[in-house]
Amino acid sequence: MQRRLPPLASLRAFEAVVRLRSFKAAAAELNVSPSAISHQIRRLESELNCRLMQRDRNGVVLTAQGERYAFGVMRGIERILEATEDLLSDTGNCLTLQTYSTFAIRWLVPRLAKYSRATGQKPIRLVTSQSDVDFNVDAVDACIMIGHPQDPQVAYRPMFNSQVFPVASPEYVKRFGPISEPSDLRDHPLLQVYPSADDWSTWLTATGLSGVSPAGEGLFDSYDLALNAAVGGMGVALAIEPFAEAELESGALMELFPDRRTALPGNWYFATPYAKRGLEKVAAFERWLIDELGQDPTLRSLVLSGD
Secondary structure (H helix, E strand, O other): OOOOOOOHHHHHHHHHHHHHOOHHHHHHHHOOOHHHHHHHHHHHHHHHOOOOEEEEOOEEEEOHHHHHHHHHHHHHHHHHHHHHHHHHHHOOOOOEEEEOHHHHHHHHHHHHHHHHHHHOOOOOEEEEOOOOOOOOOOOOOEEEEEEOOOOOOEEEEEEEOOEEEEEEOHHHHHHHOOOOOHHHHHHOOEEEEHHHOHHHHHHHHHHOOOOOOOOOOEEEOOHHHHHHHHHOOOOEEEEEOOOOHHHHHHOOOEEOOOOOOEEOOOEEEEEEEOOOOOOHHHHHHHHHHHHHHHHOOOOOOOEOOOO
16 A cells, blocks of 8 residues: 655645744745745645644634644654754764763763763763653663663663662751661651652561651652752651762761661663664763773672673
8 A cells, every 4th residue: 555645845844834833934944935835734735635724813723633633743753853863973973871860960970071081982962861761762872770671672781780778867867866776767757769669668668667658758859869858857868879878988878777778679771772782882881881880899799790
């Protein structure tokens, strides 16, 4: 069966009018006359056998069919733009890497100054998000994530595993404590990292402690913020290795139960689509990353080996 694709010039005109809500602005962007834009819209409407939009004193108003069609067209053109940018980046531009803000702030960024010197590569373009990457949608080359391999099109390189453990500031414990047994936590606010909402439950279950709400009382979108709140005396936070080492060494935070660390169910991975794993910018960063992990004394006992 022949696939029916409307004229690309008409689709470009339609997308520009929808995005800019103006025939005149669309004409200026595409470097054509407003009458040419009108011609392309009429051509598209004729091709689809329906009315897509109308003009009034306030600009452009889409019909119900126009709204429905605009959603698909805008999404399709956005995917084309992302694919174009992605392909251009493959030809020599910097690596685009996504990871969580806590990993970026507390581990990766302090080491990036030596990355280009060590590899000869351009500095990376760093994107932080508390959500995991969808390589079918997000315009990134690779990510650093915690969890489980799920996508068969993606190569997952194991990095390290993590344990979690409660921490609080010494001043908080002195003022509101003592906190000598896990059961004492029933009387204290737990600081919750809501994108990792199961982590408190993991620790509480492993400890065998009941009667404590794992939902927490302070809600933060990253471990970095929760740990900072704990330093400020807001309550008890859950720390994740190795991201509280600076506060533990300085005494800003104290580990409440040193013998009660609990492993998280997922490991940390460097992940990249198989289609991009052969790119030098990806391979160079992966080699450098694994070498840095091996040199970090706080991670040596946690680093995982193998592909």
